[in-house]
Amino acid sequence: MKTIILCAAALAASLSANAQDSTSTPLVISGSADTYYKYDFAERVNIGTSFASDQNSVSLGMVDIALKKSTGKASFVGELSFGPRGQYQSIPNGDGTDANNANSFHIQNLNVNYAFTDKFSMAAGYFATFVGYEVISPAGNFNYSTSYLFTNGPFQNAGVKATYAFSPKVSLMVGLFNEWNTYKASNGVSSIGAQLMIVPVESWSAYLNVLDGGDAYGGYGTIFDLTTAYQVTESFKVGLNAADFSKRNDGDGGFTGAALYLQNAFTGNFALGIRGEYFKSKSGDNGLTLSGVAPGESVTAITLSGNIKAAGLTFIPEIRLDNGSAEQFFKKNGAATKTASQFSLAAVYAF
Numbered sequence: 001m002k003t004i005i006l007c008a009a010a011l012a013a014s015l016s017a018n019a020q021d022s023t024s025t026p027l028v029i030s031g032s033a034d035t036y037y038k039y040d041f042a043e044r045v046n047i048g049t050s051f052a053s054d055q056n057s058v059s060l061g062m063v064d065i066a067l068k069k070s071t072g073k074a075s076f077v078g079e080l081s082f083g084p085r086g087q088y089q090s091i092p093n094g095d096g097t098d099a100n101n102a103n104s105f106h107i108q109n110l111n112v113n114y115a116f117t118d119k120f121s122m123a124a125g126y127f128a129t130f131v132g133y134e135v136i137s138p139a140g141n142f143n144y145s146t147s148y149l150f151t152n153g154p155f156q157n158a159g160v161k162a163t164y165a166f167s168p169k170v171s172l173m174v175g176l177f178n179e180w181n182t183y184k185a186s187n188g189v190s191s192i193g194a195q196l197m198i199v200p201v202e203s204w205s206a207y208l209n210v211l212d213g214g215d216a217y218g219g220y221g222t223i224f225d226l227t228t229a230y231q232v233t234e235s236f237k238v239g240l241n242a243a244d245f246s247k248r249n250d251g252d253g254g255f256t257g258a259a260l261y262l263q264n265a266f267t268g269n270f271a272l273g274i275r276g277e278y279f280k281s282k283s284g285d286n287g288l289t290l291s292g293v294a295p296g297e298s299v300t301a302i303t304l305s306g307n308i309k310a311a312g313l314t315f316i317p318e319i320r321l322d323n324g325s326a327e328q329f330f331k332k333n334g335a336a337t338k339t340a341s342q343f344s345l346a347a348v349y350a351f
Helices: 002-017 148-152
Strands: 028-040 057-071 074-082 107-115 120-128 156-167 170-177 191-201 204-214 220-231 236-247 254-265 270-282 298-310 313-324 339-350
Touching: 057 107, 148 236, 148 254, 148 270, 156 191
Parallel strands: none
Antiparallel strands: 028 057, 028 339, 057 074, 074 107, 107 120, 120 156, 156 170, 170 191, 191 204, 204 220, 220 236, 236 254, 254 270, 270 298, 298 313, 313 339
16 A cells, blocks of 8 residues: 555656646547357357357447547556447446446546656556457457457456566566456455566567466466567567466466467468467366366367458458367257367458
């Protein structure tokens, strides 16, 4: 608590000292809209990762609208989403004050930032998480379906964070946060997180992330995460996300896994990408079934996606094959099986 008060006092003093700096940039509006069709070959909802869950249906993703503006050294980001993907599938429900605990807001990002110097800045509010490779907005992902690592990691973090850029190639962020995916803390500010960004060469970036404290499952633990991407050539890109989450109370539950992303742009309007992922739910007293993966079991998933672009519109045809170490999926007749497969076609417009 003292740390937060001191940070606020320092920010107020700096704001007062620089009140005369009123250089303003225009308001920037961006966003996306998406819709999809998905068919599981077992004719049921089968694969337990986030979004694109409706079976044999032309369904909605979301409309996402982001606002950004800066005045002098101060700036803000506000991002609202409407539709299943950006509403009840990716943000917490209501705050418990209404009778049905219904979802009454659609905020993806809402934060303010102040740059004390060219190298040091602080921000406070509600942020898209710094952990992981994939994001909620489909415009930010190559594949339309999401990974097990994305589904079981944090989506958002509310708190205050400070970032220092040692150079254009190295920066460090440290922050204090609420529990995962909560816009207000139920047990006080309970988490600490950090991100080290390294750019070894111009076309290669890496992020080393750690988040310790309240987690998405009502307990406490630590997640370590590596996210890196390398633009090997003008057309070929390699990405990697590896993460390990361990609960530290009443057992050793959690998860571990890695996802490899290979993408090649054959033309300016057509690209193919493959995501290969291994994900394991840890066993122990606190082990949980995560996206259908039972404690001590694992799943391997291969996803092949195309990106066909027409101006601001991207069509994403996709085939996905998941194979579990246990019978976590189902056949058409309802019998358990180790494998699942699905096809989807999505349309994403970004502006």
